[in-house]
Amino acid sequence: MNVPSHIAIIMDGNGRWAKEKGMVRLKGHQAGMEVLHDIVECCSDLGVSYLTVYAFSTENWKRPAEEVSGIFKLLVRYVAKELKELQEKNVQIRLLGNIEPLPSDAKKSVLKAVGDTAENTGLVFNIAINYGGRAEIVRAAKELAKQAAEGTLDPDSIDEALFASQMYTADMPDPDLIIRTGGELRLSNFLTWQSAYSEIYVTDTYWPDFTPDRLKEAIEAYNGRDRRYGGIKS
Numbered sequence: 001m002n003v004p005s006h007i008a009i010i011m012d013g014n015g016r017w018a019k020e021k022g023m024v025r026l027k028g029h030q031a032g033m034e035v036l037h038d039i040v041e042c043c044s045d046l047g048v049s050y051l052t053v054y055a056f057s058t059e060n061w062k063r064p065a066e067e068v069s070g071i072f073k074l075l076v077r078y079v080a081k082e083l084k085e086l087q088e089k090n091v092q093i094r095l096l097g098n099i100e101p102l103p104s105d106a107k108k109s110v111l112k113a114v115g116d117t118a119e120n121t122g123l124v125f126n127i128a129i130n131y132g133g134r135a136e137i138v139r140a141a142k143e144l145a146k147q148a149a150e151g152t153l154d155p156d157s158i159d160e161a162l163f164a165s166q167m168y169t170a171d172m173p174d175p176d177l178i179i180r181t182g183g184e185l186r187l188s189n190f191l192t193w194q195s196a197y198s199e200i201y202v203t204d205t206y207w208p209d210f211t212p213d214r215l216k217e218a219i220e221a222y223n224g225r226d227r228r229y230g231g232i233k234s
Contacts, residue, residue, distance in 0.1 A: 050126065137193055
């Protein structure tokens with residue numbers, strides 16, 4: 001099996017999963033966190049170099065305060081529970097997004113995870129939290145504009161490579177495969193710049209039911225794609 005170097009996942013369907021089972025939405029998020037353990041482990045075992053998951057978007061603040069608070073509490077619990085094993089698996093944790101507005105305990109927790117795993121050389125596990133693709137692009141544009149205004153950057157030197165160097169994923173390859181669970185056919189402001197030539201795989205399976213076998217099915221589907229990047233087969 002040809003394993004993608006970089007897999008990105010939109011972990012959707014937690015709330016609907018819970019609703020169909022007569023549970024509160026937060027139970028779906030809790031089940032989703034448990035599934036994440038298996039998917040990270042599977043990606044590490046398969047030899048995936050980068051895994052990026054969409055944990056909390058800039059738009060998710062619009063959800064009920066109780067749900068938002070619960071999600072961040074689950075994040076703290078996830079890091080506390082999983083950090084030791086992630087260390088043992090040589091996984092390096094990175095963050096994509098602006099973590100400043102996060103509750104202090106969540107911010108402290110994720111920063112500790114990043115610091116503790118910084119020297120690990122295995123799977124790079126990106127957690128996109130308070131992340132939005134458009135916000136990331138605006139952030140990069142502002143930084144380049146600032147450099148140009150200060151006279152340290154010639155605006156004519158700005159090209160795609162230079163722009164990409166200002167993204168959270170500057171030293172990473174773009175995702176080869178983006179998986180969306182829950183059946184929705186949209187990217188929802190996820191990796192807007194980086195997804196230009198990503199292969200997209202959508203499954204109706206809700207995230208809490210997304211097993212490593214489902215992940216392997218997505219990779220098998222990816223292996224059947226013909227990636228031409230705008231060219232043609234010779």
